[in-house]
Amino acid sequence: MIVCHCAGISDADLRAAVDWMRAADPDTVITPGKVYRALGKRAECGGCMPLLLDTLRRCDTFGVPGTPVDPRPQVPVFGTHGRTTP
Numbered sequence: 001m002i003v004c005h006c007a008g009i010s011d012a013d014l015r016a017a018v019d020w021m022r023a024a025d026p027d028t029v030i031t032p033g034k035v036y037r038a039l040g041k042r043a044e045c046g047g048c049m050p051l052l053l054d055t056l057r058r059c060d061t062f063g064v065p066g067t068p069v070d071p072r073p074q075v076p077v078f079g080t081h082g083r084t085t086p
Helices: 011-024 032-039 049-057
Strands: 003-006
Touching: 003 011, 003 049, 011 032, 011 049, 032 049
Parallel strands: none
Antiparallel strands: none
8 A cells, every 4th residue: 555655665664764763673663754855755744643643553573672562443432523442
């Protein structure tokens, strides 16, 4: 799936970049800017950022190892104007 049309970046490209960065430095904080640089690309319009961030968060190796992750899903609660439960 194409995530960024301007730079021609796919979800597979993002996963590969995250895996490469994590292998190079397990403790690095991965940011969209670092991902673009790792791919030799630049963000153009920014319209892809919501999808790019969502795709990055879904990568198994995106989070910093040793950082606790809340295993509970974020579930919408009706009547809270879009807020979710922890």
